[in-house]
Amino acid sequence: MSDTPLIQPANVGEGVYEEGREGYGHIKSYVRRAGRMSSAQENYYAEMMPKIGLVYASQPIDLAAFFGRNNPKVLEIGTGMGETTAKIADANRDIDYLGVEVHVPGVGALCKQIAERELTNLRICQHDAVEVVRDMLPEDSLDGVHVFFPDPWHKARHNKRRLIQSPFVALLASRLKPGGYFHCATDWEEYAHQMLEVLSGEPTLVNSSEGFAPRPDYRPLTKFENRGLRLGHGVWDVIFRKKQLA
Numbered sequence: 001m002s003d004t005p006l007i008q009p010a011n012v013g014e015g016v017y018e019e020g021r022e023g024y025g026h027i028k029s030y031v032r033r034a035g036r037m038s039s040a041q042e043n044y045y046a047e048m049m050p051k052i053g054l055v056y057a058s059q060p061i062d063l064a065a066f067f068g069r070n071n072p073k074v075l076e077i078g079t080g081m082g083e084t085t086a087k088i089a090d091a092n093r094d095i096d097y098l099g100v101e102v103h104v105p106g107v108g109a110l111c112k113q114i115a116e117r118e119l120t121n122l123r124i125c126q127h128d129a130v131e132v133v134r135d136m137l138p139e140d141s142l143d144g145v146h147v148f149f150p151d152p153w154h155k156a157r158h159n160k161r162r163l164i165q166s167p168f169v170a171l172l173a174s175r176l177k178p179g180g181y182f183h184c185a186t187d188w189e190e191y192a193h194q195m196l197e198v199l200s201g202e203p204t205l206v207n208s209s210e211g212f213a214p215r216p217d218y219r220p221l222t223k224f225e226n227r228g229l230r231l232g233h234g235v236w237d238v239i240f241r242k243k244q245l246a
Ligand SMILES: C[S@@+](CC[C@H](N)C(=O)[O-])C[C@H]1O[C@@H](n2cnc3c(N)ncnc32)[C@H](O)[C@@H]1O
Pocket: 028, 029, 030, 077, 078, 079, 080, 081, 084, 100, 101, 102, 103, 106, 127, 128, 129, 130, 147, 148, 149, 150, 151, 152, 163, 222
């Protein structure tokens, strides 16, 4: 692993207050939303998280040992209510998926999907993905990264809270294996262009298409996306690959 962390640990920057910074750590890409779990979500959370949850710790993990097999590993950041995540894992049982999400009712909803679909290839970490990637995922350990519809933070003064920015993309790219893919999607056009620009600027990645990519079959259309498309709104997919070693 390299000596210089790409994202500074939480104690760096102490004393500097910036909007969006929690506990003087790095700027957060989310706000803790209110919202209670339904009793079903609560029950599934209590039943499933001890079995499939990854508890955050500031040390790298062995993903093959964690999933109990050597199959391809894909990270999804911001699984939301988990419908897309569960559908993808259900349709691709030979691939192991690690979903990272901070919103507790969303984690509860995903636990329900995992139990109902009897998925053994999908696990969840309920923690800030920036810290999970920085502290827990070894370099060259992932076959793919999904970041679907990240919070757009559309006001200019909030743009700094967006996930897809150069330092985090460089960190994520370092966790991909050579040939691994990095797939983002958004319905916010200006963010789509930022994604394309930031990923194009990462020297270890190469675009899999010319410009935006067609939606690949493995990413199902969400209800929300379908409605948007009917209303004439756009959705943009950006898919890059990590360069093979020379
Ligand atoms: C707009 S939602 C999209 C959810 C889902 N991907 C979808 O397509 O419906 C973005 C999600 O990312 C989560 N999120 C944002 N920043 C995060 C972070 N740093 N770590 C983990 N989850 C994060 C939010 O809690 C939210 O659920």
